[in-house]
Amino acid sequence: MTDRARTAAPVLTVLAALAALWYLAAFLTGGGPRAIVPAPHEVAFAVAQGVFGAPVTSPHSLIYHAAVTAATALAGFALACVVGILLAVAIVHQRVLDQSLMPWIVASQTVPVLAIAPMVVVVLGNAGITGLLPKALIAAWLSFFPIATGMVAGLRAPDSLQLDVMRTYSASGWDVFAKLRWPASMSYLFVSLKIAATLAVVGAIVAELPTGAQAGLGARLLAGSYYGQTLQIWAALCMAALLSLAAIGATDLAQRALIRSRGGRA
Amino acid sequence: MNALAPLLFAGLVLGCWQLACVGFGVPAVLLPPPSGIAAAFAAHLPMLWADFVQTVVRSVVPGYLIGCGAGFLVALGLDRSRFLMRGVMPVAGVFGALPIVGIAPIAVMWFGFDWPSKAAVAAAMTFFPMLVGTAAGLAGSGAMERDLMRSYAANYPQTLRHLRLPAALPLIFNALKLNSTLALIGAIVAEFFGTPIVGMGFRISTEAARLDLDVVWAEIALAAFAGSSIFALLTALERAVLFWEGSRR
Numbered sequence: 001m002t003d004r005a006r007t008a009a010p011v012l013t014v015l016a017a018l019a020a021l022w023y024l025a026a027f028l029t030g031g032g033p034r035a036i037v038p039a040p041h042e043v044a045f046a047v048a049q050g051v052f053g054a055p056v057t058s059p060h061s062l063i064y065h066a067a068v069t070a071a072t073a074l075a076g077f078a079l080a081c082v083v084g085i086l087l088a089v090a091i092v093h094q095r096v097l098d099q100s101l102m103p104w105i106v107a108s109q110t111v112p113v114l115a116i117a118p119m120v121v122v123v124l125g126n127a128g129i130t131g132l133l134p135k136a137l138i139a140a141w142l143s144f145f146p147i148a149t150g151m152v153a154g155l156r157a158p159d160s161l162q163l164d165v166m167r168t169y170s171a172s173g174w175d176v177f178a179k180l181r182w183p184a185s186m187s188y189l190f191v192s193l194k195i196a197a198t199l200a201v202v203g204a205i206v207a208e209l210p211t212g213a214q215a216g217l218g219a220r221l222l223a224g225s226y227y228g229q230t231l232q233i234w235a236a237l238c239m240a241a242l243l244s245l246a247a248i249g250a251t252d253l254a255q256r257a258l259i260r261s262r263g264g265r266a
Numbered sequence: 267m268n269a270l271a272p273l274l275f276a277g278l279v280l281g282c283w284q285l286a287c288v289g290f291g292v293p294a295v296l297l298p299p300p301s302g303i304a305a306a307f308a309a310h311l312p313m314l315w316a317d318f319v320q321t322v323v324r325s326v327v328p329g330y331l332i333g334c335g336a337g338f339l340v341a342l343g344l345d346r347s348r349f350l351m352r353g354v355m356p357v358a359g360v361f362g363a364l365p366i367v368g369i370a371p372i373a374v375m376w377f378g379f380d381w382p383s384k385a386a387v388a389a390a391m392t393f394f395p396m397l398v399g400t401a402a403g404l405a406g407s408g409a410m411e412r413d414l415m416r417s418y419a420a421n422y423p424q425t426l427r428h429l430r431l432p433a434a435l436p437l438i439f440n441a442l443k444l445n446s447t448l449a450l451i452g453a454i455v456a457e458f459f460g461t462p463i464v465g466m467g468f469r470i471s472t473e474a475a476r477l478d479l480d481v482v483w484a485e486i487a488l489a490a491f492a493g494s495s496i497f498a499l500l501t502a503l504e505r506a507v508l509f510w511e512g513s514r515r
Contacts, residue, residue, distance in 0.1 A: 006352075007352060007356075009353075010349050010350065010351075010352040010353030010354075011352070011353050011356050011357060012353075013349075013353050014350070014353035014354050014357050015357065018357070036375065036376065096271070099271040099272070100271040100272055100274065100275035101275070103272040104272060104275065104276070106497070107490065107494055109447050111486065111489055111490040111493055113451060116486065118470055118471050118474035118475075118482070119470075119474060119479070119482055119483075119486065121474075122474050122475075122477065122479070123296060123297065123479075126296050127296070194363075198363045198364070198365065201365050202365040202367055205365055205367065205368060206367060206451075206455055209455065209458045217368075221368055221370075221371050221459075222371070222458070222459070224371060225371035225374065225375070225459045225460070228375075230372075230375065233371050233372055233375075234372070236368070237368045237369065237372075240364070240365045240368050241364045241365070244363060244364055244365055245360070245363070245364075248363060
């Protein structure tokens, strides 16, 4: 057996077992368009119909809804990157901030984001801000946390030996940051970014629930739940899964490109 | 001193908030001052308590325990088979990266409006991080230590009990802490897809729609308090159990 076959065989076995279990559950609970558990091929058909069955701009198209959610997630993710990295840089360079800010960054995540979501929407709505921004803020709230904590660890990764070398060269604070701390933090950053990417998708979907959004995968989930359209829920769920896998894949590609541009092998 | 800094910071933020609200005459529908939130908290104590019991005690805690317990046991079970471990872990990793909250409408359809559906979402969300964390922890003990156990003729349960489970504990606690917030999010999201008319998620969405923002903020304060308390409890437990781990954060 080759290496690839050695990892593929167990995974395929497990996937086959899962599919078999799923079919069994679908068979036991009875089929039909409003089935409690629709069979895998029915879900696949619903996804295919949603993707290919309608023009991309129509509200019947799953691509359209996925794009709306993806735009929110992307905006939130970008915001989270900026805030998370700036917070980490500030925390690493200011002891006072480390002690006063860090506990609150942790506490911010123990507040369930959905508790904040309707608030954000109402308050920003009163201030005349609607549309993408409130949802993006909610996505950013979820995804800045791994970036901030990961970057704090990454910027602190250089050991005292390396810091001493920088001091021997009488490097300025900026040089220490730009030539040692920042490059050293990159591997930490990308691990965090992959977690943050999926969290941004979760945040975008969750944000669509209380905002009464007309479009987006979260809105599809809510509509499917109101009208008892099981297949619609499952199809939206599949699209959400594909979306977060695509987000992780894109982050991975960016990491490889960065490593290659630095002359590494990836 | 260490505990004082975050408290001072909080006091500063709350003080500025109160001053800005009163000083600039911010309307209460935009942002109520902290004193107004405290008053709302005191005025609605029985309602807040009922919401707390419904969401945290009935939904989050059972779901959390079921999800974490199942993840832990499945990881222990898989540990005996190399083949299954190799097959399940990549799949579990992918599932862990998916937006599992999305199953909330399906859970409501399966388990009804009351707390079982909320507990189910919380359990599904906490299962995969626990499974992956425990499995990674069990695989983490060093080859040298394992060889030592073998040279003592320790059998599988003994090695597990004295070496591999203790070595896995840091990662297990990591998963437990991460899961504590996930379970709360899962339960509150599930309340958007249908509830008996009680619960923190339900209350926040209805009161926000009625622009009773002081009640909403009181509910948020309660949620923050509940989340932070669970987190603090887990951290204290971690300190007590992992006393040998040098410097904890």
